[in-house]
Amino acid sequence: xxxxxxxxxxxxxxxxxxxxxxxxxxxxxxxxxxxxxxxxxxxxxxxxxxxxxxxxxxxxxxxxxxxxxxxxxxxxxxxxxxxxxxxxxxxxxxxxxxxxxxxxxxxxxxxxxxxxxxxxxxxxxxxxxxxxxxxxxxxxxxxxxxxxxxxxxxxxxxxxxxxxxxxxxxxxxxxxxxxxxxxxxxxxxxxxxxxxxxxxxxxxxxxxxxxxxxxxxxxxxxxxxxxxxxxxxxxxxxxxxxxxxxxxxxxxxxxxxxxxxxxxx
Amino acid sequence: xxxxxxxxxxxxxxxxxxxxxxxxxxxxxxxxxxxxxxxxxxxxxxxxxxxxxxxxxxxxxxxxxxxxxxxxxxxxxxxxxxxxxxxxxxxxxxxxxxxxxxxxxxxxxxxxxxxxxxxxxxxxxxxxxxxxxxxxxxxxxxxxxxxxxxxxxxxxxxxxxxxxxxxxxxxxxxxxxxxxxxxxxxxxxxxxxxxxxxxxxxxxxxxxxxxxxxxxxxxxxxxxxxxxxxxxxxxxxxxxxxxxxxxxxxxxxxxxxxxxxxxxx
Numbered sequence: 082x083x084x085x086x087x088x089x090x091x092x093x094x095x096x097x098x099x100x101x102x103x104x105x106x107x108x109x110x111x112x113x114x115x116x117x118x119x120x121x122x123x124x125x126x127x128x129x130x131x132x133x134x135x136x137x138x139x140x141x142x143x144x145x146x147x148x149x150x151x152x153x154x155x156x157x158x159x160x161x162x163x164x165x166x167x168x169x170x171x172x173x174x175x176x177x178x179x180x181x182x183x184x185x186x187x188x189x190x191x192x193x194x195x196x197x198x199x200x201x202x203x204x205x206x207x208x209x210x211x212x213x214x215x216x217x218x219x220x221x222x223x224x225x226x227x228x229x230x231x232x233x234x235x236x237x238x239x240x241x242x243x244x245x246x247x248x249x250x251x252x253x254x255x256x257x258x259x260x261x262x263x264x265x266x267x268x269x270x271x272x273x274x275x276x277x278x279x280x281x282x283x284x285x286x287x288x289x290x291x292x293x294x295x296x297x298x299x300x301x302x303x304x305x306x307x308x309x310x311x312x313x314x315x316x317x318x319x320x321x322x323x324x325x326x327x328x329x330x331x332x333x334x335x336x337x338x339x340x341x342x343x344x345x346x
Numbered sequence: 347x348x349x350x351x352x353x354x355x356x357x358x359x360x361x362x363x364x365x366x367x368x369x370x371x372x373x374x375x376x377x378x379x380x381x382x383x384x385x386x387x388x389x390x391x392x393x394x395x396x397x398x399x400x401x402x403x404x405x406x407x408x409x410x411x412x413x414x415x416x417x418x419x420x421x422x423x424x425x426x427x428x429x430x431x432x433x434x435x436x437x438x439x440x441x442x443x444x445x446x447x448x449x450x451x452x453x454x455x456x457x458x459x460x461x462x463x464x465x466x467x468x469x470x471x472x473x474x475x476x477x478x479x480x481x482x483x484x485x486x487x488x489x490x491x492x493x494x495x496x497x498x499x500x501x502x503x504x505x506x507x508x509x510x511x512x513x514x515x516x517x518x519x520x521x522x523x524x525x526x527x528x529x530x531x532x533x534x535x536x537x538x539x540x541x542x543x544x545x546x547x548x549x550x551x552x553x554x555x556x557x558x559x560x561x562x563x564x565x566x567x568x569x570x571x572x573x574x575x576x577x578x579x580x581x582x583x584x585x586x587x588x589x590x591x592x593x594x595x596x597x598x599x600x601x602x603x604x605x606x607x608x609x610x611x
Contacts, residue, residue, distance in 0.1 A: 121397055122387070127501075129588045132386055230509060233498030236392075244495060247512045323394045 082149070085306045088113040088315075089297075090150035092140050094123040096236060096327060097268030098156030099334050101176070104290040105154065106316065108298060111308045113315045115148045119346070121322035124232065125159040126201025126267070130166075133159055133203065137167045143346045145171070151306060154293060156268050158200055162207035172300060176268070177204075179292030181213035184264050187285050188221065193261025195222040197284075199252060200266030202227040210266055226255045228267070235269040236326070239333060245273060249280055262287060272334075319344045347414070350571045353378040353580075354562075355415035357405050359388040361501060361592060362533030363421030364599050366441070369555040370419065371581065373563060376573045378580045380413045384611070386587035389497065390424040391466025391532070395431075398424055398468065402432045408611045410436070416571060419558060421533050423465055427472035437565060441533070442469075444557030446478035449529050452550050453486065458526025462549075463490040464517060465531030466497060475531055491520045493532070500534040501591070504598060510538060514545055525549060537599075584609045 089109075091102050095118050102116050117140055119125075125133050137160045144150045154174045155161050161175030184196050198210050205227040214223050231252065234242040264287040265271055271288045278286055301307045318341045320327060331339050354374075356367050360383050367381050382405055384390075390398050402425045409415045419439045420426050426440030449461050463475050470492040479488050496517065499507040529552040530536055536553045543551055566572045583606045585592060596604050 121393065123392070124389075127388070127589065128386065132587055229502050230495060230498045230507075233495045237494050242495075244509065244512055244516055247509055251509055322397055324392065 083309070084151050086308050086310050087149050087151035088115050090114075090141075090144040090148065090153040091116045091156050092119070092137075092144065092153060092160070093117075093155075093157040093268055094119050094125040094159070095324065096330050097232075099330065100268050100271040100288075101154060101156035101290040101293060102316070103334055104294045105297065108294045109301075111310065113308070113310075114317075115144060115150060116316065116318045117144060117344075118318065118320045118324070118327070120320045120324040120327070121346075124201070125157060126203045126229070126232065128159070128203065130163050130203075130207070134163050134166050136160075137163070139346055141167065141169055143344070152297070152300070154297060156290070156293070158266050158268065158289070159203040162204055162209040172304075174293055174297050174300070176289040176293045177209045178213055179296040180264055180266065180287055180289035181210050182217065183289075183292040184210075184262050184287045185214055185217045185221065187287060188262045191261060191285060193285075195224065195258060195260045196262045196264065197256050197260035198223065198225040198264045198266045199228045199231065199270060200225065200264075201232060202229060204266055210264060222258075224256055224258070224260065225266075226252055228252050231273075232267060232269050235272050239330060240273040240276060245276065246280070249277060253281065260284060265289065317342070321346050348574070349416050351573050351575050352414050352416035353380045355379075355406075355409040355413065355418040356381045356421050357384070357402075357409065357418060357425070358382075358420075358422040358533055359384050359390040359424070360589065361595050362497075364595065365533050365536040365553075366419060366421035366555040366558060367581070368599055369559045370562065373559045374566075376575065378573065378575075379582075380409060380415060381581065381583045382409060382609075383583065383585045383589070383592070385585045385589040385592070386611075389466070390422060391468045391494070391497065393424070393468065395428050395468075395472075399428050399431050401425075402428070404611055406432065406434055408609070417562070417565070419562060421555070421558070423531050423533065423554070424468040427469055427474040437569075439558055439562050439565070441554040441558045442474045443478055444561040445529055445531065445552055445554035446475050447482065448554075448557040449475075449527050449552045450479055450482045450486065452552060453527045456526060456550060458550075460487040460489065460523060460525045461527045461529060462521050462525035463488065463529045463531045464493045464496065464535060465490065465529075467492040467494060469531055475529060487523075489521055489523070489525065490531075491517055493517050496538075497532060497534050500537050504595060505538040505541060510541065511545070514542060518546065527552060530554065582607070586611050
């Protein structure tokens with residue numbers, strides 16, 4: 082098969098990356114996606130860098146060997162923070178750089194000063210978003226808040242959990258000063274973008290699934306790697322352990338069933 | 347070393363089992379405990395039975411080979427639900443049977459009718475508590491609620507999280523009828539026993555760390571396995587991955603530092 086017609090891998094520890102997959106499908110209707118949710122080892126966000134890198138390499142190799150992917154979208158912030166240490170023969174797309182870039186652009190457009198971040202503990206500790214933002218403009222203030230309970234709430238019932246509004250209050254109060262832009266720095270968080278933006282319309286929300294999808298478009302174009310198959314886009318979902326809610330979440334997110342296969346990695 | 351003077355293993359996926367360890371130390375001041383928190387693979391509560399059994403056997407073998415333990419307390423409800431499938435040359439003590447027994451005793455003492463359970467998804471799906479309770483008295487009503495967000499709140503800040511009272515309300519409202527006894531069916535939950543019992547003094551709370559410690563006492567006595575060493579009890583804590591909060595939690599729980607060693611399993 083010509084390289085351009087090979088599938089694109091999308092990888093996350095669990096259900097969160099489905100927010101990225103949904104965006105990728107919308108923006109790249111002609112591509113085939115193989116989504117791998119490493120549910121046997123989730124969550125990554127509480128694990129050490131060494132462990133996260135070794136999991137990422139194992140998953141990448143699985144997708145290369147079994148699906149011959151032409152590129153990998155790492156739809157997981159915790160893995161995106163260590164992307165430079167992951168060895169890969171195909172291009173890797175993380176969510177941090179595009180998310181940081183979009184946040185800075187947005188801040189400049191609205192003439193704001195401070196960027197806030199909600200993310201997992203691993204992403205916050207890595208300072209990856211702060212570093213990327215400071216590279217673009219060292220004068221920008223960044224405040225990062227670790228929000229493990231928001232992850233649990235989304236995993237329990239996507240964007241409908243009754244405790245979500247209380248959790249929004251709790252994690253918004255943690256910012257020491259008013260922020261202008263809030264990066265949803267965990268792939269679980271775009272699921273509650275709508276109720277959150279209704280609550281805080283004065284704060285611009287950055288959805289990294291949109292940013293990473295844009296960065297993929299640019300690279301595919303540049304490298305002449307857009308699929309030339311005339312077939313409709315196909316998507317397959319692999320998980321490494323049975324996960325309750327997974328299939329019902331897929332239906333809620335995509336409004337249809339998608340084949341889910343359990344694999345050993 | 348004589349069998350009776352060997353250490354007792356205590357095993358959990360993470361920080362939750364420290365509630366059991368604390369109780370074991372109080373009730374068995376002469377024993378040496380080796381605590382293993384399998385933080386690299388946590389949480390177990392969302393994983394499948396097959397995966398949980400294989401993790402449990404790996405951890406048991408590690409403690410047998412490296413610490414020559416005389417018994418293992420499985421301070422994890424998710425693993426306790428599959429205990430009968432775990433092969434072991436030493437006695438295993440799970441939290442389910444003692445917890446179910448204590449709940450039934452308590453219910454009879456107060457002349458109540460309904461037992462409620464808060465636990466992880468895996469524990470609820472296993473129906474292990476319900477089965478044990480029904481064996482003791484088939485006429486008792488049992489209602490089980492899966493509470494993943496309560497686990498996240500404890501992992502974030504033990505019993506001090508501002509969202510805890512909201513989460514109590516949320517998960518109490520899930521019971522279809524009034525309950526008389528509530529089993530705290532996850533080792534994370536004894537940490538918030540105090541604020542919860544203040545909130546619902548009319549409901550008796552069952553703390554499985556107390557029940558499992560009692561069942562261990564009985565067995566050690568029966569098998570003549572109580573330590574005869576005159577030294578003060580020693581405790582060592584092993585974890586399989588660095589976990590933020592772990593050391594500060596240890597200090598909060600035990601009012602002192604305890605040595606923590608990272609091990610590869």
